[in-house]
Amino acid sequence: MKKIISILVIALTFTLTANAQKNMQQDAMIKDSTATIVSLEQTKGAFTQKTVTLKEGHYIFEIANNNVGHQVGFVLAPKANPEAHIKTAYVTKVVENNTKETSKVTTLKKGTYVYFCPMNPTPQYTLIVE
Missing domain, CATH: 1.20.5 (Single alpha-helices involved in coiled-coils or other helix-helix interfaces)
Known part of the structure; x- marks a missing residue:
């Protein structure tokens, strides 16, 4: 035994x-692998990019805080379930006023996603992966 x-x-x-x-x-x-950097800018209450279209692949999200006046963040989730945050897309630390931060490498498959900042706060914007 x-x-x-x-x-x-x-x-x-x-x-x-x-x-x-x-x-x-x-x-x-x-x-x-070559991860593509997707740069997104936040201003008070909004992202300046309202819709983003990408191909399937590996991405790093670079989030700029353009004089929002406080810290911001970044959330990416499938449109079908905005509560199912893709944690690798979170910035690695909060984005201080007038600075930039990046996410980890995030692999995206075909589909429709939403992105937003609950700290700013912003509306949900559309990210399409073809």
Whole structure:
């Protein structure tokens, strides 16, 4: 019985290690790929870009705070479920007045998304991935 448990523990360890290595390799490939920077500007209560159209791929969102007067952020979500925030698209830290910050690499598939800032606050704008 101890031998069977030992074999199961070893097999589970190899499986977990292999999955962790695969995930790390996928993350490294995305980071090494050419992610396109999408620059968006916020002013008081609004984004200056009302609609964005992109192709499927990897993106980094750069958010500029143009004299809003306080910190801003960035939320991207599927249009069908605006509560399902895409966390990799969040800026890595809040955007101070008259500065810029970026998100992590975000992979977008075909579909319609919304973006907005609950801190500014702004309306929901449309981002289309073709």
